[in-house]
Amino acid sequence: MAGAKSPVREEKLRLKGKVAVITGGTSGIGLATAILFAKEGAKVVIASRDNEAGKFALEQIKSNNGEAIFVKTDVSNEEEVKVLIAESLRRYKKIDILFNNAGIELQKPVTETSNEELAKVIDINLKGVFYGCKYAIPYMIRNGGGSIINTASVAGLVGFSNLAAYSASKGAVVALTKQIAIDYAKKNIRVNCICPGVIATPMVERFIAKSPNPEETRRQLNEIHPIGRIGKAEEVANAVLFLASDESSFITGHSLVIDGGLSAQ
Ligand code: NAD
Numbered sequence: 578m579a580g581a582k583s584p585v586r587e588e589k590l591r592l593k594g595k596v597a598v599i600t601g602g603t604s605g606i607g608l609a610t611a612i613l614f615a616k617e618g619a620k621v622v623i624a625s626r627d628n629e630a631g632k633f634a635l636e637q638i639k640s641n642n643g644e645a646i647f648v649k650t651d652v653s654n655e656e657e658v659k660v661l662i663a664e665s666l667r668r669y670k671k672i673d674i675l676f677n678n679a680g681i682e683l684q685k686p687v688t689e690t691s692n693e694e695l696a697k698v699i700d701i702n703l704k705g706v707f708y709g710c711k712y713a714i715p716y717m718i719r720n721g722g723g724s725i726i727n728t729a730s731v732a733g734l735v736g737f738s739n740l741a742a743y744s745a746s747k748g749a750v751v752a753l754t755k756q757i758a759i760d761y762a763k764k765n766i767r768v769n770c771i772c773p774g775v776i777a778t779p780m781v782e783r784f785i786a787k788s789p790n791p792e793e794t795r796r797q798l799n800e801i802h803p804i805g806r807i808g809k810a811e812e813v814a815n816a817v818l819f820l821a822s823d824e825s826s827f828i829t830g831h832s833l834v835i836d837g838g839l840s841a842q
Pocket of ligand 1 (some may be wrong): 601624682778779
């Protein structure tokens with residue numbers, strides 16, 4: 578219309594005003610998600626075991642004018658997870674989003690897995706998720722709701738060779754996610770998990786480097802995905818953002834596969 582002022586186009590930040598806690602937020606999928614969340618307006622609490630990696634993650638976020646803090650946490654230690662939640666609340670007053678993402682890999686068949694190795698994988702990959710939910714949910718209830726995203730894996734849905742303890746831990750995360758989703762749906766808390774295929778992160782780089790023929794391993798990992806390549810951490814972060822944001826407001830108890838068609842075969 579002639580003479581009318583053109584409207585100012587405000588950028589819509591998808592997590593504006595939200596507070597997000599991300600475990601394993603110093604590397605790979607967790608770091609890519611922390612950076613994306615901060616760009617989308619969230620205040621981010623990054624938790625992992627390594628202070629140096631924590632500093633690096635904070636620098637990445639702050640260089641993009643994002644807001645974040647680091648809380649050194651071992652997610653397999655219940656007391657430390659309690660402190661993580663308390664510290665997040667002390668600093669930012671609420672928790673809207675919890676991304677239970679910290680995890681470790683173990684590439685062994687059942688007959689070669691020691692009890693100590695099994696316990697370590699379960700303590701971090703499963704109990705870490707359990708503790709995060711246990712201590713964040715009471716505050717989310719008081720706050721009127723929240724969104725929890727747990728990192729499982731396609732290995733928690735279908736079989737892969739030499740991943741006995743890892744697959745068991747991730748399958749348990751899929752089941753736990755559904756269970757908690759049902760218990761707290763009426764409290765406006767949504768709980769979903771992601772099931773990535775092979776994603777280019779330091780975890781996978783370590784796996785490739787340890788293999789007898791790294792170049793051949795890389796080629797095979799690309800090839801098993803119908804899309805013809807392994808995924809990027811940013812591609813997973815985009816899916817986590819969707820589950821974290823209000824755009825997924827009718828989705829709970831879901832396991833979102835992000836695997837370039839790997840498990841569709
Ligand atoms: P990564 O090794 O790059 O990052 C793992 C993060 O978890 C790091 O920040 C590490 O410090 C943290 N962490 C490990 N143990 C911890 C503990 N006890 N307490 C606190 N933090 C701890 O790996 P990634 O590939 O980004 O993996 C992230 C998650 O995604 C894991 O749960 C992993 O099992 C899962 N996943 C990865 C892939 C993949 O191909 N990369 C596929 C499916 C699922």
